[in-house]
Amino acid sequence: MKNKLYFKSDAKEVQTSAFKAIEKEQESIGYYALPEQDISPVLEYCKTVAQSVETIAVIGIGGSSLGAKAIYEFIKPVKSLKRKLYFLESTDPINISTLLSKFDIKKTHFLVISKSGNTVETFSIYKYIYSLQNDSSAYTFITDPNSPLEAYAKEIDASVLYLPNNVGGRFSVLSTVGLVPLALCGIDIKELLAGAKTIKDSFFKDGYLKDTILKKAVYYAKNHKQYNINCIFAYSETLKYFCEWYVQLWGESLGKFQRHSAFNVGLTPIGLIGPKDQHSFLQLIMEGTRDKSVTFIKIEDFHDNISIPNITLPHLEALDILNNLPFSELINMQCDSVVEALDETGDIPLDTITIKSVTEANIGSLIFYYEVLTSLVGELIDVNTYDQPGVEAGKIILKKKLGA
Amino acid sequence: MKNKLYFKSDAKEVQTSAFKAIEKEQESIGYYALPEQDISPVLEYCKTVAQSVETIAVIGIGGSSLGAKAIYEFIKPVKSLKRKLYFLESTDPINISTLLSKFDIKKTHFLVISKSGNTVETFSIYKYIYSLQNDSSAYTFITDPNSPLEAYAKEIDASVLYLPNNVGGRFSVLSTVGLVPLALCGIDIKELLAGAKTIKDSFFKDGYLKDTILKKAVYYAKNHKQYNINCIFAYSETLKYFCEWYVQLWGESLGKFQRHSAFNVGLTPIGLIGPKDQHSFLQLIMEGTRDKSVTFIKIEDFHDNISIPNITLPHLEALDILNNLPFSELINMQCDSVVEALDETGDIPLDTITIKSVTEANIGSLIFYYEVLTSLVGELIDVNTYDQPGVEAGKIILKKKLGA
Numbered sequence: 001m002k003n004k005l006y007f008k009s010d011a012k013e014v015q016t017s018a019f020k021a022i023e024k025e026q027e028s029i030g031y032y033a034l035p036e037q038d039i040s041p042v043l044e045y046c047k048t049v050a051q052s053v054e055t056i057a058v059i060g061i062g063g064s065s066l067g068a069k070a071i072y073e074f075i076k077p078v079k080s081l082k083r084k085l086y087f088l089e090s091t092d093p094i095n096i097s098t099l100l101s102k103f104d105i106k107k108t109h110f111l112v113i114s115k116s117g118n119t120v121e122t123f124s125i126y127k128y129i130y131s132l133q134n135d136s137s138a139y140t141f142i143t144d145p146n147s148p149l150e151a152y153a154k155e156i157d158a159s160v161l162y163l164p165n166n167v168g169g170r171f172s173v174l175s176t177v178g179l180v181p182l183a184l185c186g187i188d189i190k191e192l193l194a195g196a197k198t199i200k201d202s203f204f205k206d207g208y209l210k211d212t213i214l215k216k217a218v219y220y221a222k223n224h225k226q227y228n229i230n231c232i233f234a235y236s237e238t239l240k241y242f243c244e245w246y247v248q249l250w251g252e253s254l255g256k257f258q259r260h261s262a263f264n265v266g267l268t269p270i271g272l273i274g275p276k277d278q279h280s281f282l283q284l285i286m287e288g289t290r291d292k293s294v295t296f297i298k299i300e301d302f303h304d305n306i307s308i309p310n311i312t313l314p315h316l317e318a319l320d321i322l323n324n325l326p327f328s329e330l331i332n333m334q335c336d337s338v339v340e341a342l343d344e345t346g347d348i349p350l351d352t353i354t355i356k357s358v359t360e361a362n363i364g365s366l367i368f369y370y371e372v373l374t375s376l377v378g379e380l381i382d383v384n385t386y387d388q389p390g391v392e393a394g395k396i397i398l399k400k401k402l403g404a
Numbered sequence: 405m406k407n408k409l410y411f412k413s414d415a416k417e418v419q420t421s422a423f424k425a426i427e428k429e430q431e432s433i434g435y436y437a438l439p440e441q442d443i444s445p446v447l448e449y450c451k452t453v454a455q456s457v458e459t460i461a462v463i464g465i466g467g468s469s470l471g472a473k474a475i476y477e478f479i480k481p482v483k484s485l486k487r488k489l490y491f492l493e494s495t496d497p498i499n500i501s502t503l504l505s506k507f508d509i510k511k512t513h514f515l516v517i518s519k520s521g522n523t524v525e526t527f528s529i530y531k532y533i534y535s536l537q538n539d540s541s542a543y544t545f546i547t548d549p550n551s552p553l554e555a556y557a558k559e560i561d562a563s564v565l566y567l568p569n570n571v572g573g574r575f576s577v578l579s580t581v582g583l584v585p586l587a588l589c590g591i592d593i594k595e596l597l598a599g600a601k602t603i604k605d606s607f608f609k610d611g612y613l614k615d616t617i618l619k620k621a622v623y624y625a626k627n628h629k630q631y632n633i634n635c636i637f638a639y640s641e642t643l644k645y646f647c648e649w650y651v652q653l654w655g656e657s658l659g660k661f662q663r664h665s666a667f668n669v670g671l672t673p674i675g676l677i678g679p680k681d682q683h684s685f686l687q688l689i690m691e692g693t694r695d696k697s698v699t700f701i702k703i704e705d706f707h708d709n710i711s712i713p714n715i716t717l718p719h720l721e722a723l724d725i726l727n728n729l730p731f732s733e734l735i736n737m738q739c740d741s742v743v744e745a746l747d748e749t750g751d752i753p754l755d756t757i758t759i760k761s762v763t764e765a766n767i768g769s770l771i772f773y774y775e776v777l778t779s780l781v782g783e784l785i786d787v788n789t790y791d792q793p794g795v796e797a798g799k800i801i802l803k804k805k806l807g808a
Contacts, residue, residue: 062683077502090680091738093708093731094762095641098481121679123723124712124734131713151719169683228695229633229672237499248684255688266692268633270674275525276494278795279466279573280652284659286794288670291632304497308528309535315555319527321806327497330528333805334495334798341797358498390690391682393745394738401737402725 009215030166035197060113063169082186117149195364221380243271256383413619434570439601464517467573486590521553599768625784647675660787
């Protein structure tokens with residue numbers, strides 16, 4: 001992975017203290033250790049799922065689904081996978097019925113993922129599915145040890161796997177939460193973790209990314225009042241769900257009351273896909289209020305050799321400049337052109353991240369990069385990066401309505 | 405459609421002058437007249453496409469695809485349609501190959517949509533498709549009269565349809581651009597326009613929505629420096645692509661240099677889907693910086709009668725409060741609970757839009773509502789709502805790169 005910043009960021013002493021805080025955080029926050037975990041229990045578990053199972057369906061929401069979806073949808077178009085993966089995450093009845101029409105419920109293994117065992121969406125969907133398929137061997141529950149959900153799973157004699165310690169939902173993709181569904185589908189989870197480890201080592205062991213990530217985090221934090229919106233502009237459709245994962249990670253981690261003030265702070269994430277969103281959102285970045293930073297993500301080699309054919313269309317000869325160009329070159333030229341155009345404005349903070357190709361290792365790297373960046377910015381804007389107290393109020397009101 | 409504002413907005417005289425400006429704009433801006441157009445030419449054209457055609461594929465980007473996609477994806481889950489509809493809009497080679505593997509190119513009619521005939525994405529994809537299918541009867545071109553693209557289409561003896569006068573891409577969904585692909589798939593375009601006309605009449609003929617839309621527009625404009633981000637939080641997966649359409653409409657129309665100043669202004673659109681994004685973005689709205697307004701969209705009746713079964717799960721008896729509840733009631737209770745929770749903060753501008761059900765008329769209404777709202781806000785923040793000069797710089801750089 002390469003990462004080039006188009007803005008200046010000094011404040012060396014702030015960078016140093018942020019780095020120290022994050023180094024220390026590793027003692028209490030679990031996600032930092034995930035790249036080095038022993039994956040043999042996951043691989044052993046996978047062997048217990050029958051070969052006849054064609055589909056894996058995750059029943060889970062938010063941190064229980066977004067990470068696995070990001071990786072699955074990234075890899076799926078380029079790799080022939082063992083099983084299909086679906087996500088049941090909405091209480092929209094039309095959506096539930098549509099999804100269930102897409103796979104054979106009798107050839108599906110369901111992964112029910114919930115820390116607490118009281119997520120309304122997850123268990124309303126689970127009850128519905130259970131009324132259609134009550135064979136408990138079709139289910140695996142991923143939950144906290146000693147939770148009521150674990151007790152339930154044991155009572156019906158279903159498989160249980162555990163969530164790791166001190167890893168919040170939105171930082172859990174590289175734990176059982178993501179690894180189990182992905183491994184069951186044939187995604188190479190060893191490579192995924194290896195990719196994450198590259199970034200971890202580069203950051204913590206004085207590698208080439210350390211300075212860059214620190215500079216970027218300090219810049220975002222120091223300028224968060226002006227640039228309160230952070231866009232990812234990814235030039236590949238394969239990164240669409242990675243953007244959704246990023247939106248949760250960034251928004252839910254950084255939108256908070258400050259720890260040592262009564263102020264609401266936050267940085268708003270937006271995910272864009274190029275070149276499509278050049279025809280949608282680019283105008284706003286280019287000429288709108290200067291409230292956005294933009295990170296472009298490029299894929300160097302798409303390993304798909306289709307090119308624009310050498311055809312001249314009468315009356316449209318101007319388009320001949322496209323002839324013989326591989327699409328992968330075109331899309332990267334489009335990205336470079338937009339970066340140059342935005343850079344010329346002089347007041348939009350830009351950076352580019354380049355990954356080599358669509359592989360498990362590279363998405364693992366992207367994930368860990370964004371996790372560390374989020375932790376750093378959270379530290380620098382003085383919020384608790386790992387909680388989400390703001391979602392409770394709505395849950396309490398819903399419970400009252402349900403009880404009435 | 406119902407629309408309830410949870411914030412106060414006065415400034416009666418500003419409302420009146422904005423209304424007058426929009427009334428006058430109807431003379432020069434074409435989209436206002438679309439609800440009353442004669443659709444018989446579209447329906448006649450549709451009869452010329454062979455019954456054996458199974459798939460319609462739009463080759464177009466931005467305003468040429470987002471609107472039809474929004475409507476198609478809204479209706480598709482609830483109506484058995486005549487043909488499938490795909491959109492070829494990215495130069496991502498992996499995406500092109502993946503899409504082409506999903507349908508039979510020999511049973512597909514392609515709609516190539518481009519105002520000018522020089523959109524890089526559209527014509528690089530078109531050339532590629534044309535190298536696989538060079539039967540010109542498989543193509544219809546939708547373009548401006550007397551454009552080079554029209555000349556090309558006539559040269560190869562393909563069908564040509566025209567874009568209406570003075571209707572920009574992002575306001576064109578209710579013209580041939582959207583109506584043709586939708587009608588070919590069996591979407592009821594008469595109902596679609598009738599739904600749009602309801603809103604048009606309600607707004608222009610002193611109906612119940614006039615005051616509400618004006619108040620909302622004036623509030624957004626007056627407070628655009630504080631609330632520079634506008635979220636749609638739609639409680640149904642069917643509205644996912646409506647949100648993408650809205651993002652283009654809002655962002656590209658309102659992100660501009662002001663007409664009478666050197667200031668960059670703009671309002672940033674964000675599309676969210678409930679309840680999923682309660683587990684992703686809600687924390688940021690609830691406790692983050694007070695820079696967001698939120699419009700909730702609810703569907704009263706999903707016409708899908710699935711309910712949560714009356715099952716008690718041992719150790720999870722607390723979940724029995726969900727039993728027997730129709731999912732459609734649950735999802736709307738979830739929405740109401742979040743609205744209440746956010747309203748209690750006192751400093752987040754909220755409103756709710758409720759539509760009755762998933763029908764062509766109702767999406768037509770939503771579309772026209774947002775078009776008028778966009779025009780009003782554009783007028784009030786002093787931008788040219790209908791151009792997009794900011795996207796040119798990148799295009800010029802790309803052309804240089806392509807020429808080199």
